[in-house]
Structure formats: structure tokens, C-alpha cells
Amino acid sequence: MTRTSEPARVAVSTVIFSLRRTADDSAAAVVLPLVRRTRDPYDGRWALPGGWLDPAEGLEEAASRTLAETTGLSASYLEQLYAFGAVDRSPTRVVSIVYWALLRADEVDAQVAEHGAPENVEWFDVTELPPLAFDHRDIVHYALWRLRSKVGYSRIAHGLLADEFTLAELREVYESILRRRLDPANFRRQVESSGTLIPTEGFRTGSHRPARLYRYNRDVELAERGPLTARQ
Structure with a gap:
């Protein structure tokens, strides 16, 4: 790729994970939405939802805005994943601040029913990704690693x-x-x-014997932010 001496631009992207039942309904798979690009570079390739950072907005605000503009989706919780800024990741110098979030399948369905789904957006199984633009495959793999590492010690699965x-x-x-x-x-x-679950008085009934319903202990954070506040 051709490199220039122009100052780096800042973009914001979001990795949204959800679960979807497999065709035979035997299991659930982790899926994410991708957006088909309509201009160069990588015209026609799939990419993560995102866009340019407006100088007047915060990073999380930009992540929410660009996610809504490209996919019609919104997430009540966004966590900053990483900053990707290799000099050769784009023809011009671009630093991407990437966020990630989780959405339940019913939340996705409700938002699509209310707002519609852009025709250039499609959901993919994370194990069957198409060729992606830029370094977005590396970003997805990093987000998956973060998800798998957090699920063992936080209440991230609650998302x-x-x-x-x-x-x-x-x-x-x-x-x-x-x-x-x-x-x-x-x-x-x-x-x-683990101390993260609280049994309720309710039960799930069906073809099998009733199963106890649980809820998460909300004193345990969805993800550890350390001393940072929600605003970044």
C-alpha cells in the first residue's frame, strides 16, 4: 500500500457479538454483523461497522453513532477493545479505536423489526468469515480472544x-x-x-422437569473497567 506523510485520521469501529441457533437447532453459534463496502479501498469487501470520529464527540459516542448509522443497531453497553494503528493497515494513515459489545438474539430481532436492516449488512458465523477489508479479520480474532478470556471470570455472558x-x-x-x-x-x-449467581423463586417448565431460574449478582461488574468511569 502507498504510504503518505499526512497526519493520521481516527476511525471508530465496533465488533458486535450475538448468538444464533444453528440450522438444526442443536447448538448456538457466535455471530457478528459485517457491512459490505461500497467504495475503494476494498470495494465490495466485508468490514466491521464503523466510521470517522467527529472532533466534537467522545469515542464511545462515536462508536454508538457509527454502529447505528451502518447497521441500525444500538448496544446499551460498549467496552473499548483496543487501538489498531499499524502504518500499513490502510493506504492513508488511519488509527482505529475499536469497541465491542454483546447483543441478545431477541434484541437484534426487535431492533431490526423496528428500524429495518440495511441491505449491505449481513450476519456471519465467526468461524466462517468471508475475506475482510483492512486488518478487520485480526480485529475480530482479538475480540474473540478477549471474549473467551473474560467469560471465565466476569459476568460477561450476561450480555x-x-x-x-x-x-x-x-x-x-x-x-x-x-x-x-x-x-x-x-x-x-x-x-x-462463584458468588455471581442468585437463585430466584421461578422455574422454567417444558418437556423436561422444571429448571430453577437464576439471575446475576449485579454487584459483580459486567466487565472490569478498573478506575475508569464509563466516559472516555
Whole structure:
């Protein structure tokens, strides 16, 4: 790629993860929305939702705005992932501040039903990505690594669950993220001893015996921000 001596521009992108049932309804897969580019460079390639940072707005505000403009989606929680600024990642010097978020499938469906879905947006299984523009494949892989590393010690899985859920539903989220089966008995012991779950008085009824509903202990943060506040 041709490099220039122009000052770097700042862009903001967002990786949105959700879960979608497989065709045979036997499992759930981690999916994300991509936007097909309509101009060079990489005209016709798929890319992460994003856009340029307006000098008058904050980073998280820009992430929310560009996500809505490109996909019609909004996320109540965004976490800053990383800054990507390799000199050869774009024909002109661009530094991308990347955020990531989780959306439940029903939230996605409700937002699409209300606002519609742009025709150049499509959801992909993270294990079956098409050729991506720029270094966006590396960004997705980094976001997946962050998701998998956080699921073991934070309540990050709550972003893919309803407010109340069964242990089987929680285990399915873990299995989808980690891409491996977990022993149900061991999983139950670990999560019940973690202090992150609170049993409710409700039960999920169906074809099997009733299953206890749980909720997350909201004293445990969705993700550890350290001393930073929500504004960045």
C-alpha cells in the first residue's frame, strides 16, 4: 500500500457479538454483523461497522453513532477493545479505536423489526468469515480472544442472556463462546460457588422437569473497567 506523510485520521469501529441457533437447532453459534463496502479501498469487501470520529464527540459516542448509522443497531453497553494503528493497515494513515459489545438474539430481532436492516449488512458465523477489508479479520480474532478470556471470570455472558435464565442456558452460552462441551455437573458446581449467581423463586417448565431460574449478582461488574468511569 502507498504510504503518505499526512497526519493520521481516527476511525471508530465496533465488533458486535450475538448468538444464533444453528440450522438444526442443536447448538448456538457466535455471530457478528459485517457491512459490505461500497467504495475503494476494498470495494465490495466485508468490514466491521464503523466510521470517522467527529472532533466534537467522545469515542464511545462515536462508536454508538457509527454502529447505528451502518447497521441500525444500538448496544446499551460498549467496552473499548483496543487501538489498531499499524502504518500499513490502510493506504492513508488511519488509527482505529475499536469497541465491542454483546447483543441478545431477541434484541437484534426487535431492533431490526423496528428500524429495518440495511441491505449491505449481513450476519456471519465467526468461524466462517468471508475475506475482510483492512486488518478487520485480526480485529475480530482479538475480540474473540478477549471474549473467551473474560467469560471465565466476569459476568460477561450476561450480555447474551435474559435477566433470568437456567444453568443449562448459561452453560450453552459458555460452550458457544469457548467452542467446547462442558460437563454439566462440574459447571453447576463452579458457577454456584462463584458468588455471581442468585437463585430466584421461578422455574422454567417444558418437556423436561422444571429448571430453577437464576439471575446475576449485579454487584459483580459486567466487565472490569478498573478506575475508569464509563466516559472516555
